[in-house]
Amino acid sequence: MRAHARWRRRWPLRTRLALAGSAAVALVALGVCAAAFTIVRYELRHQLDLHLVQQVTLLQQQDRNRELGVIYGECGYLAAPACTQLVPAAPSADPASPYLLPVTATTRQVAAQRHGAYYTDIQVSGHPARMYTAPFAAGQAVQVALRSDAVEQGVRQAGELMAAVAGAGVLLAGALGYVVARTGLAPVARLTATAERIAATRDAGLRIELPPGPPPGRREDELTRLAGSFNTMLGELEQSVAARRRLVADASHELRTPLTALRTNAELLARADRLTPAQRERASTGLHRQLREVTGLVNDLIELARDEEPQPLLEQVRPAALVEHSVFVARDHWPAVAFDLVIAPDTVGLTLPGVPARLSRLLSNLLDNAAKFSPPGGPVEVTLTGSPRDPLELTVRDHGPGIAAEDLPYVFDRFYRASAARALPGSGLGLAMARQIAQAHSAVLTAERAPDGGALFRLRFPAARAIPCRPTDHQGDG
Known part of the structure; x- marks a missing residue:
């Protein structure tokens, strides 16, 4: 886990942001396509089921005295009208001719009114079909089947289309994520480059290029404000560095004269045996005066270096x-x-x-x-x-x-x-x-x-x- 975190931190921020944005958009695109595919598949099958129910209702309205096993439609090819057969509750009442549609124990229960109507996906003559079994007359169940290969083909085509749309959405999300990350993090990239140049050259006069000001009534974005604040900080740093250099230069200039005089008077006093009493007195007085000046100057510099008063x-x-x-x-x-x-x-x-x-x-x-x-x-x-x-x-x-x-x-x-x-x-x-x-x-x-x-x-x-x-x-x- 820690190795994964370290590996992830090595990625540039732009790459991580692009991947995160692309992943979010890709997940949304995949979710939308999956939901659309589910809806299309449900509607197609629902329409087929409604057609089967309509066929059963039509039969119930037309005639409830059909003979058992009478087949309507081309069951061999499952063409319209739908393939239909009647099944009794008791196997002993089955017709002599075999059933073309599968008859199970559940079918007998529907005929005996012990089970509700249900749908089944079957194969008839090598073709996929959708069969609906429902109660018909007393002690009978009706089975209606229609070919479902057209529906399955439509579902398959819809799935392929949704997959293509989802793939295109993922690619577009990646491209847009990269563009957005590159554009949105441009001030951060300029800030980083400027900071690296300052660290390499120690030139506090460098600045980040800012875009033109926003139109009236609109505020600057956070990154632009960050870049502006960084420029302000660089300006303060430049002034501080310049003030420090100026202070050192001025202090050295101001100290040079009294220190030179101190050295001269000290050298004179070192040869006091060659001086007259008046000369020694004058050199001693000058030495003390210059010491006071240097001491006062150093104390003033120390006080100026303190920004705040002690609370x-x-x-x-x-x-x-x-x-x-x-x-x-x-x-x-x-x-x-x-x-x-x-x-x-x-x-x-x-x-x-x-x-x-x-x-x-x-x-x-x-x-x-x-x-x-x-x-x-x-x-x-x-x-x-x-x-x-x-x-x-x-x-x-x-x-x-x-x-x-x-x-x-x-x-x-x-x-x-x-x-x-x-x-x-x-x-x-x-x-x-x-x-x-x-x-x-x-x-x-x-x-x-x-x-x-x-x-x-x-x-x-x-x-x-x-x-x-x-x-x-x-x-x-x-």
């Missing part, structure tokens, strides 16, 4: 307190920048689920980015609005050079730095990390050009809950 760390966070604390820290870190904070009164008692440390990192990245591009003494406007009925929205606006139109679609890409920002410190990961944290908290982070100059970042959270803040809720650290 056990989720808790109810008060956004108003968190924003206030983040602005307080930013003021201390950027003393030359004025941070203007506006918190709507309706947001003070609101809470939302999140990871406080990650949300703090999101806010600090937005504030650091705004402070980096703000002119000395220029304000950074931070506004938090919302209510229990409306989503929370945080806006951070600076009055710097703003975002160029060609840079706007890429500000959240990893390692992307506009031409105006390449001279400033940073790795180009801050905004990418901010968007990832926002998406992990079901929030939407967008960037736009402010109407009067500068950049405007808008962070929209889902609706928060207005519940009293428990002592375990995050209040902020400031």
Whole structure:
């Protein structure tokens, strides 16, 4: 049984589907032909039996005083009219001439009214015949026979015709099953071929050719939808592979400069006996600064590689307190920048689920980015609005050079730095990390050009809950 199952699984799906469909159609065709043959055979014999019954009825109506053994018709050839003979119940009353039709004990019982009428297939003078035995007069039975070779020939011809039709039906079913399987599984064949090419070439840019879209009001079939979903999956895979390659390339590019500087300063410190105290101090300071940059860059890459926030760390966070604390820290870190904070009164008692440390990192990245591009003494406007009925929205606006139109679609890409920002410190990961944290908290982070100059970042959270803040809720650290 297992060997049979393994042998069957080696067949292609198209072959198995064609065989299954052909077998089903062939069984239906054979069943229909067998039923038709049975009906034709029954009708032909039934017509012959009705003719025999009519002959007996006609005899009974014409004359019930016939002499025993009187024969009507050409019994030698069983031609019309039917061959007929009368048989008494008692053998002693038989006529002197022999009977031409077979007389049995059952015939005597019919004559004695102890048995019902019945039909018999017989041979007379070498010809097949159908005989009907029925009660006639008191103590007599009548036997009527007709040749049945014409009927048997008709049944045989009908059987041959039905067999030919059934054979043609089986062949047609096989051809149609193959065509249907080939046509119906064409998307699967294309999907398989594409998957095999991708596995062989590792090219995620390949796609399955899809047929034109269906007419209005009609839906695509399941296989076409499967092929479309596979193409979508290939697109996502291609983007993932491209993003991974771009991340590796960008990370290696960003790490090359600080690592080169680290190696240079390390080599200088290795020859500390040849350096002046000022040179040693400068090399040591540069080494520590570059170590901090490399450590921060590696930590940012690790955080970007994490797609979701750890669920056990989720808790109810008060956004108003968190924003206030983040602005307080930013003021201390950027003393030359004025941070203007506006918190709507309706947001003070609101809470939302999140990871406080990650949300703090999101806010600090937005504030650091705004402070980096703000002119000395220029304000950074931070506004938090919302209510229990409306989503929370945080806006951070600076009055710097703003975002160029060609840079706007890429500000959240990893390692992307506009031409105006390449001279400033940073790795180009801050905004990418901010968007990832926002998406992990079901929030939407967008960037736009402010109407009067500068950049405007808008962070929209889902609706928060207005519940009293428990002592375990995050209040902020400031």
